[in-house]
Amino acid sequence: MLLTVLGCSGSVPGPESPASGYLVRAGDITVVLDLGNGTFGALQRYLDPFYLDALILSHLHPDHCTDVSAMTVYRRYHPRRPRGGPLPLHGPTEIAQRLAAAYAPDAAERSVTDLSDVFDFRPFGDPFRIGELEVCAAPVDHVCEAYALRLSHAGWTLVYSGDTGPCPQLVEIATGADVLLAEASWSDRPDNPRGIHLSGREAGEAAAAAGVSRLLITHVPPWTDAEQVLSEAKAAFDGPTELVHPGAHYDI
Ligand SMILES: [Zn+2]
Numbered sequence: 085m086l087l088t089v090l091g092c093s094g095s096v097p098g099p100e101s102p103a104s105g106y107l108v109r110a111g112d113i114t115v116v117l118d119l120g121n122g123t124f125g126a127l128q129r130y131l132d133p134f135y136l137d138a139l140i141l142s143h144l145h146p147d148h149c150t151d152v153s154a155m156t157v158y159r160r161y162h163p164r165r166p167r168g169g170p171l172p173l174h175g176p177t178e179i180a181q182r183l184a185a186a187y188a189p190d191a192a193e194r195s196v197t198d199l200s201d202v203f204d205f206r207p208f209g210d211p212f213r214i215g216e217l218e219v220c221a222a223p224v225d226h227v228c229e230a231y232a233l234r235l236s237h238a239g240w241t242l243v244y245s246g247d248t249g250p251c252p253q254l255v256e257i258a259t260g261a262d263v264l265l266a267e268a269s270w271s272d273r274p275d276n277p278r279g280i281h282l283s284g285r286e287a288g289e290a291a292a293a294a295g296v297s298r299l300l301i302t303h304v305p306p307w308t309d310a311e312q313v314l315s316e317a318k319a320a321f322d323g324p325t326e327l328v329h330p331g332a333h334y335d336i
């Protein structure tokens with residue numbers, strides 16, 4: 085698999101990066117994990133957005149799904165759009181209603197567009213396949229319905245935490261992964277709220293507990309000291325650990 089970072093700024097887009105979005109190529113399958121603010125522009129550097137096999141959303145906070153509205157406009161109104169059916173869009177239970185409400189500004193418009201002409205909405209359930217790519221989604225600990233994602237292809241595994249506080253479900257789904265792409269939204273302090281995000285230390289501890297081979301730290305907000313987060317993660321996990329940056333590619 086090849087992981088490309090479209091954006092990695094936590095919670096909001098930042099001066100150096102869009103919000104969360106990741107392009108994953110696995111053999112002849114291409115998917116995007118999350119499509120936060122600004123990532124649709126970055127996506128177009130790497131491929132025509134018509135040639136995606138699926139879009140997978142970890143959860144429905146704006147920094148992870150806002151640019152689905154841009155994808156809607158592109159796929160619905162592009163003057164040279166190719167033939168083809170709706171794009172499979174996997175995500176939480178209320179994915180269809182949430183994205184229609186984000187796109188259409190009033191009840192009158194929502195009554196005539198549910199986005200089903202553009203997307204084939206598929207709420208998470210059992211593990212599923214996109215060609216040769218296997219995808220498993222596990223509920224994690226956030227302020228809304230949110231999932232960590234495990235992608236497996238040809239014997240290699242990438243796990244993406246989405247947004248989550250420390251929880252056993254994250255360790256379970258990440259067990260033995262080649263790469264854990266983990267959020268770390270703040271540095272470690274005793275007064276951090278519980279059940280929302282990881283600190284750098286907690287991301288490192290999850291990687292260690294899961295026995296992953298490599299830890300990639302993402303979702304650091306503009307107001308958080310990224311180097312502090314990284315040093316905490318390295319203190320808790322002795323495998324290769326780095327901060328991702330937009331445009332970076334990782335072979336998995
Ligand atoms: Zn987020």
Ligand SMILES: [Zn+2]
Nearest residue numbers: 143145226247
């Ligand atoms: Zn969130």
